[in-house]
Structures are given as C-alpha cells and as structure tokens.
Amino acid sequence: MTPFEDFSFFIYLLIPIVPAVLLGILGAAGKVRAMWVLLSTLGMLLLIGRPLSVxxxxxxxxxFQWIIVRGYLxxxxxxxxxxxxxxxxxxxxLSILPLAAVKLNPTVIELGFWQTVVGFIGISYLTFRTVGILMEIRDGLIKEVQLPDFISFVxxxxxxxxxPIDRYRRFVADLDKPxxxxxxGELAIQGMDYIFRGFLYKFIIAYLINKYWLDPLNHSFGFLPTLQYMYAYGLYLFFDFAGYSAFAIGVSYLMGIRTPINFDKPFISKNIKDFWNRWHMSLSFWFRxxxxMRFVLDSAKKKRFRNRYTASYIGYILLFGIMGVWHGIQPQYVLYGFYHAGLMIGFDYLDRQNKTRKFWGKGPVWDLLAILVTFNFVMFGFLIFSGRLF
Structure with missing residues (x-):
C-alpha cells in the first residue's frame, strides 16, 4: 500500500497516531515517544511492505545499509x-549500489537460478538518508548511531x-527532545493544518486539474494542446506532490517529529535560484x-580551475545531472537535469553582468516580470520532465 494514496490508508494511520497524541497530551518523556515512533514505524512497515516479498x-x-554505516563508523x-x-x-x-541497480534495471535482476523483483517504494529516499549519515560520519559530526534510532530515521x-528528506542529527534530536x-499541542495543531492542506492540494485541486484539464489533453497534440499540457502538468505535479508532502509533515508533527518542509510558494520565485530554494527543498538542499558545495570547496582547495566561476558551473552540471539521472535514465529526465543546470549557469552569468549593464531593474513591476519569466521557464522544464516532447 502506497502511503497517502487513498483514504483507506488514513484509517490505518489512526493506529499509530492516536497513541502518539495521547502520549503528547500526557507529556510523555522523549524516550517513551521515541519507542512509540520505532514501534509505529515497524508496524506500518508491515502494511506498506505488502506483499511479503517487498x-x-x-x-x-x-x-545492508546498517552494516555499511556501522562498519564505516x-x-x-x-x-x-x-x-x-x-x-x-x-x-x-556500496550504499548507492542497490539504488543504481534499480535505476539501471527497474524490473528484474537475475541471480543465478533465482530471480527477485528489485526495488521497492521509497528506496531513493532511504538511500539519501543513509548516504547523508555516511557523509556526516566522515565530517566527524556523527560519533554514534544506535540501531533503534537508525531504523526509526531511515x-x-x-x-x-x-x-521529505530529513537529516539524522536533527531527527534524533527531535526523538530525544522532551x-x-x-x-x-502547538505542534499537533500545526500538524493538523498540514494534513487538511494535504487533502485540499492532493484530493481536491490536483484531482480536478488531472480530471478536467490534464487528462483530456493526453490525446490532443499540436502546439496549443502541448502549451496547455505544459501548465496543466506543472500545476498538477505541484499540488499532488505538495499535498503528499503536507500529509507527511502533518503526520510527523503528530508523532512529535518536526520533519522539514518541502515547498515554500515556489511559483512566486523571482529567479531560478530562488525557485530551487522553494521547490522540493529537502532534496535540493541535500544535493546542494x-x-x-563539496565539489566547489574541494575544487577551490585543490585549485582545479583558474576561474572560480568554472567550478561553480561544473558543480551545477554535476548537481542537476545527478538529480536528473536520479529520477531515471530516460532521456526526459537527463535532459531535465541539464536544462536546469543551464538555467542556473545562465542566470548566474546574467546576474553578474546586470551589475554593470543593467539588464533589469528593481521595483514591483520588475518583480512581477521576473516571477512571470521564471514561472514559464520552470513550466517548460516540467514539460520536458513529463516526457511529452519525446
């Protein structure tokens, strides 16, 4: 069962949420809440992990990831x-090897006489969490990883x-915090607000966009239908994903965990950098x-490039190229990644040139124009991502 995809899932959610709310009202100690988070996670895993092979x-x-983390620590x-x-x-x-296998062959991998369906829902996000732990171990920021905390986090x-993609140290701090x-009560009220927002976004707005705008365009081709499809798909993608994220954040809050937000009004962004600071924030900040940042700082330390902007531009190509391939190895995902790398490089160059040549100014009119231009560049990126052009 996929989380938050249908109303029956919310019935099952009452099993972990009701005791969590009672523990919160009673002011239970952090260790007690941490134990319930662990038990709830294991219990819901039995539901989400159906069938048993999954x-x-x-x-x-x-x-496998636990052995890698403990061994490296x-x-x-x-x-x-x-x-x-x-x-x-x-x-x-080794940590990303299972994910790479899924991306390269998302159906079946043959292991001698035995075949197994490779991949399960969420493997990408689980991989990001474990890789983040390994990187912070290398940085000396994580000195200990307990198995119960590791299970609850991943x-x-x-x-x-x-x-959204959380960070281990932040997550564990919430687990232990009384x-x-x-x-x-304040956290729970915010959580309920996110949950109601999720219902509005995913089950009302996204549903209506898909049924009455996007789906009819799936069988219409040409310039104008494709133009409409571009906006319909982009808006549907936002409300569907933002709705899911709102559910995840709201339920996390009810469990006592302040999961970071994923979207912050991305369609009022004034430039592409601003957009990536507002869109799928936990992912974009993880990649950043x-x-x-690690590539740019390492390049500066080793003096790989004479021009300091070269490292930044290659860093953008690396960042968005990997982000594109992470979605899949199909052409639309790869092109989507390089498209946004080009937008970031182009904006950075023009922004520096604007300081002397004044391509654009300041004020409400310029801000509105910047929002409209950014919005359309972003929507064209979603059109690429959708695969319709291919």
Whole structure:
C-alpha cells in the first residue's frame, strides 16, 4: 500500500497516531515517544511492505545499509588517517549500489537460478538518508548511531515513500527532545493544518486539474494542446506532490517529529535560484550541501580551475545531472537535469553582468516580470520532465 494514496490508508494511520497524541497530551518523556515512533514505524512497515516479498527486500536493504554505516563508523573512530578517501568512496559506492541497480534495471535482476523483483517504494529516499549519515560520519559530526534510532530515521513511515528528506542529527534530536503538553499541542495543531492542506492540494485541486484539464489533453497534440499540457502538468505535479508532502509533515508533527518542509510558494520565485530554494527543498538542499558545495570547496582547495566561476558551473552540471539521472535514465529526465543546470549557469552569468549593464531593474513591476519569466521557464522544464516532447 502506497502511503497517502487513498483514504483507506488514513484509517490505518489512526493506529499509530492516536497513541502518539495521547502520549503528547500526557507529556510523555522523549524516550517513551521515541519507542512509540520505532514501534509505529515497524508496524506500518508491515502494511506498506505488502506483499511479503517487498517487506523482505526492505528489511534486507535496511540491514545492508546498517552494516555499511556501522562498519564505516567503527573505521572512522579507530583509523589513524582520518582523511583516507578510498574507504569513504567505497562505502558510498556500496550504499548507492542497490539504488543504481534499480535505476539501471527497474524490473528484474537475475541471480543465478533465482530471480527477485528489485526495488521497492521509497528506496531513493532511504538511500539519501543513509548516504547523508555516511557523509556526516566522515565530517566527524556523527560519533554514534544506535540501531533503534537508525531504523526509526531511515524507515520513518510518514516520509518513507517520497520524503521529505530529513537529516539524522536533527531527527534524533527531535526523538530525544522532551515536549510538555503545551509544546506538543502547538505542534499537533500545526500538524493538523498540514494534513487538511494535504487533502485540499492532493484530493481536491490536483484531482480536478488531472480530471478536467490534464487528462483530456493526453490525446490532443499540436502546439496549443502541448502549451496547455505544459501548465496543466506543472500545476498538477505541484499540488499532488505538495499535498503528499503536507500529509507527511502533518503526520510527523503528530508523532512529535518536526520533519522539514518541502515547498515554500515556489511559483512566486523571482529567479531560478530562488525557485530551487522553494521547490522540493529537502532534496535540493541535500544535493546542494552534499554534492555541489563539496565539489566547489574541494575544487577551490585543490585549485582545479583558474576561474572560480568554472567550478561553480561544473558543480551545477554535476548537481542537476545527478538529480536528473536520479529520477531515471530516460532521456526526459537527463535532459531535465541539464536544462536546469543551464538555467542556473545562465542566470548566474546574467546576474553578474546586470551589475554593470543593467539588464533589469528593481521595483514591483520588475518583480512581477521576473516571477512571470521564471514561472514559464520552470513550466517548460516540467514539460520536458513529463516526457511529452519525446
């Protein structure tokens, strides 16, 4: 069963949520709430992981990642050479290997006489969480990882399927943090607000867009139908995904976990950088922190490029190229990634040139124009992403 896809899932949600609310009202200690988060996550895993073959894959995947994390943490704590990169790259490779196998062959992998369906819902987001732990272990920010916390973090059921992507240290801090009745009450009210917003976005607005605008265009071709499809698909994608994210955040809040938000009014962005600070924020910030910034800083440290902008531009190509391939190896996803890399590079160049040549000015009219231009560039990117052009 896919989380938040139909109303029956919300009936099952009452099983973990009702006791969580009671614990919050009673002001239960952080350890008690942490135990309930763990038990709830394991219990909901039995529901989400149906059929049993999928459940077995998820458990096997979790144990595989746990061995990698524990092994690398033990190595880092004992190793004399803390900067040895070969071991780090090896564990990163091993951690993303199952995801790479899914992306390259999403149906079946043959293992001798035995065949298994590879991949399960949420494997991409689970991989991001474990890779984030490995990177912060390398940075010396994580000194210990307990198995119960690891399970709760990686498999946290509200965010299992499609995020948002949390960070281990922040998540564990919420697990351990004591909440009195007033603090939990405020958090629960915010959580209910997110849940109602999720119903509005996903089950009303996204449904209406899909039924009365997007779906009829699936059989109409030509310039004008494709233009309409571009806007319909972009808006549907936002409201459907933002609705899901609102559900995930709202349920997390009811469980006492402040899962980070994923969307912040992305369609009022004034430029493409502003857009990526508002759209799918947990993913874009993850890529920014763990890929782009590390590449740029490492390039500056090793003096790879004479021009400091070169490292930034190659970093954008690397970041969005990987982001595109992460969605899939089909042409539309790869092109989507490079399209946004080009937008980021182009905007950065024009923004620097604008300081002397004044391509655009300031004020409400310019802001509105910037929003409209950015909106249309973004929508064309969604048209590429949709695969309709292919």
């Amino acid at each position: 459940l077995y894959q998820m458990i096997g995947y979790l144990m 033990s190595y880092r704590l004992k190793a004399q050479d803390k900067n040895l990169s070969s071991i780090f790259y090896l564990v990163i490779f 498999l946290f059921f509200p965010t299992l399927a499609s995020g 909440l009195n009745r007033r603090e939990y 922190d763990y890929i782009y």
